[in-house]
Amino acid sequence: MPGVPPTRFVFLGPEGTFSEQALKSVPAADRGVLTAARSVPECLDAVRGGDADAALVPLENSIGGQVGVTLDELAGGEPLMITREVVLPVQFVLAARDARPLDAIRSIAAHPQAGIQCRDWLRTHTPGASVVDVLSNATAAIGAAEGEFDAAVCAQIGAERYRLHILAKDIADNPDAMTRFALVSRPGPPPPPTGDDLTTLAVYISHDRVGALLAVLTELSVRGINLTRIESRPTGERLGRYVFFLDCGGHVADLQMGEALQALRRICADVRFLGSYPRADIHAEPPPRPAPGLSDADFADAAAWLRRIRGSGTG
Amino acid sequence: MPGVPPTRFVFLGPEGTFSEQALKSVPAADRGVLTAARSVPECLDAVRGGDADAALVPLENSIGGQVGVTLDELAGGEPLMITREVVLPVQFVLAARDARPLDAIRSIAAHPQAGIQCRDWLRTHTPGASVVDVLSNATAAIGAAEGEFDAAVCAQIGAERYRLHILAKDIADNPDAMTRFALVSRPGPPPPPTGDDLTTLAVYISHDRVGALLAVLTELSVRGINLTRIESRPTGERLGRYVFFLDCGGHVADLQMGEALQALRRICADVRFLGSYPRADIHAEPPPRPAPGLSDADFADAAAWLRRIRGSGTG
């Protein structure tokens, strides 16, 4: 229900992975009930069906590789709305049942993508160990806890949950890598603007309209709307139809975003509004200063001027 | 005074030229007082100073070559507003005091530009005559009436006023040439939209902003605003500042024009609104059908959709 904070949360399981860790950083989740689901579709179906108030699902650059699924699920079916983003640094640990020297490790369990992300570190520090693919970071931690493997590549939260000893921290090769999650609810009034928000859209473009994407970007650009992410995906339903997922700087309540959204509504085959929400703190940089003529004040001044010339013929 | 039809008119003199002919086609001028002024600045000063309610001045492709003056005068000084355009075909006549064969004509008075516009016709039909430059089409007619010249190139109205006999009609080499005039008043509420209007703007651009004109045209184009005329003029006041005169399809009261005007207000050094007024009938072609997404209905639908997603998160 709009205005009422969610209390029943679902997240992409299993427990002990980055999704749970991300959900725990959401304030309301402290006092809520948290349930793991097996897949992104199950998470979102729980919200759609009313069994949960909000779902925490990976959106971008996820370890589990389910990002495409999230986008496809948000773009189709009953409408849903992102109310919050959570951005986590990808920080893997190497953990084992007990403290042991790295050169004593012979087998390491890792989700395939976790293995890839720590490849250089593992080659350098555990050259004698074989890396075994497992289904999730949590599965890796469990495997180490149960002694099936000497060690696991997993999330901090997974090591804690399964009482593993952390042999090494920050073992991902790329220290800047992030995972981005979305907290998703049924549609309602968007959270109020904070001055540094993002708006996520699914924009459908017909294949036969040359320059359609250029037209979309032009509508954003002329109104000073910045784009922080764009991803194209084919839509299964009809060959030759594309959907673009856009993360735009700004809030649906802003004058400029309102104008831009109306323009996309007019020129695109379809637009689905997927939410306006505060940008996560972790983005080091402040939002770029608007170019001349594109600030909030410029938009307000122009609206006042138009009212004057419409009324009296002179501004 | 807004709403009250003008009764005191001034036009670019002298009497007996195309300007007077154009003014006489304006319905309200039938019942009004018509005065000739010596120059475009005097015409417009009469309106600015309250000595006249409206001025009829040439705007484009004029015989008298004073178009640039009109534009410069409208762009500077006290604001004025175009409330009507009048488009006249450029139809010169060859006239003389009495009927006479063309090959008996030895001297023809003509305004220099009138002479140029009828050059081929005169070469062919009066090869033995010398063409003498005079200061206006009316001066030419007077010269023929007074016997100073054998004949005059002039406007139909000039031949009538000075009781000349018309030796030949439609002698301009280009039968499609038009002259366009503007009826100009002090600012007030623009005339209501008719569904086929023009809006005239003076848009100032700073020299140092590369691509500024491209930006202006993009703002118009994305909102489906068509451009029927564009002219650049340097502004004397500061080197490197340009003013563009734009005639745009649409009315200041339209949603799309309103959005576009606000955008120009934001991104340009300055914008002067010079009026929204009905397109003159003489334009043979109807306004082009708006491209997909750019019709009035599309704009209305998009505005309604935005209200829905702002309110409930879903459209």
Add this chain to the structure above:
Amino acid sequence: MPGVPPTRFVFLGPEGTFSEQALKSVPAADRGVLTAARSVPECLDAVRGGDADAALVPLENSIGGQVGVTLDELAGGEPLMITREVVLPVQFVLAARDARPLDAIRSIAAHPQAGIQCRDWLRTHTPGASVVDVLSNATAAIGAAEGEFDAAVCAQIGAERYRLHILAKDIADNPDAMTRFALVSRPGPPPPPTGDDLTTLAVYISHDRVGALLAVLTELSVRGINLTRIESRPTGERLGRYVFFLDCGGHVADLQMGEALQALRRICADVRFLGSYPRADIHAEPPPRPAPGLSDADFADAAAWLRRIRGSGTG
């Protein structure tokens, strides 16, 4: 070596998955040696290091979810080049050790994404079965072959390799879904144009350049280059730097593509050319007819005209 067909191929393993099936559709692979690798980076490192001549790796919408890895690997490290794309319909089968009625199946092994893609079918036809996540489509087939599970969701080639009985074909919920693979070699002269080619680029954009993506698309659009795919990815190396992966219609040898590539080279932080190669037959639609002024003939005519005016001042 350029011109010499590759003979040693590596593909994303394990054997019996869609990657192997895709590789087998490449003519030269018939007479070559095919080796499975554990991950996309290992595939590409084999080519970079000279241990293989070509690698077949998933590029888009892959079952294994490794697409991002492929893109990141192609964008960084030693340059590689795509010489061929292979597009396979995503056609899952349900297979078991022997023929059995669907309602007798209690457990089904499936890669998590395969399970998601067949979710509706499984719910409808095997409502009593539990779906168990396994690490790959091949693992699923092996699990069924060894009796660990009653059935497997897998690729046709996996069912054949492990001598499974196919209980149902075409069980993916979305019959139009495709997986797209790339055959990747060390750089060399691109394959000759066929008249229907794609060119893949990795385009780097600095975060602080507003409108940079718009600029990129404009350069393509003005030269009539169509875009069939675009994907943005953050680059780990420096915050605020983005890389876009573009699939463009046309070949590096084309006049228009040559102009466009030069333009991207000029305006982007960096551009990596990732290959020009024939578009796979499976795309039902022919390439769109170029807009007026954008055909090959138009480009050739314009080049000839320029030579004339440069030489003699008139075209």
Add this chain to the structure above:
Amino acid sequence: MPGVPPTRFVFLGPEGTFSEQALKSVPAADRGVLTAARSVPECLDAVRGGDADAALVPLENSIGGQVGVTLDELAGGEPLMITREVVLPVQFVLAARDARPLDAIRSIAAHPQAGIQCRDWLRTHTPGASVVDVLSNATAAIGAAEGEFDAAVCAQIGAERYRLHILAKDIADNPDAMTRFALVSRPGPPPPPTGDDLTTLAVYISHDRVGALLAVLTELSVRGINLTRIESRPTGERLGRYVFFLDCGGHVADLQMGEALQALRRICADVRFLGSYPRADIHAEPPPRPAPGLSDADFADAAAWLRRIRGSGTG
């Protein structure tokens, strides 16, 4: 004949006006034969017909208001080429047969536009005098020399030719006003690039192509071609066809201008190249520094890179 400096010059008469003054600033005119013609068409016909090697005609902001004629004449008929621009400050003098106090002047002869341009000065300094329209600045000077009028508003050269005494200099109200002239020849190899050149084009656009002008400007903008002037004119020959006159920064021999010209040739109904020639010194400002990616060096680097990737697949 290309390469041979012109020796027979024609200019827009009568003698003693700004056109003659402008022509005398052209070095080759020192040793040439200078002839006045009655109109711009006569000037250009003299060149087309071989009776003159070059014509000096007003191009912009001219006193005589014949600019439109020049443009129309250049756009139609046998091709001609601008080889040089001459920019003169509009500097009027008030001159009389002999020295006399300003308050003794009762009548002043002036071309109508000269009168307008000096209106404020005349109102202030000769409030008791009546201004009489005459056909040219030279006619005004002659009228003063012959005693028909007490004084004349004319060009410095006119005062000198008719041995008038200059009563006041620099009497134009706008001290920044300029007149721009073109030296026009039959087509030939353009003069070599100087690093600061202009290229003039007549670009034809079909009325029914929405956004055509935007497309033209985009082609210029993406190649860093700056626009210093744009003017639209309807073409008489067919209703609904427009011609735009563009002055662009750069030379036809430049890489970037060559690309841009080819693009216009492709997308426009027609393009007429009207010449590349050095920018006149009088423009105070140096040409703007090219934006990143748009310098000559950037274009050369990109061409070299394209050759590398076409040859070896990697840059």
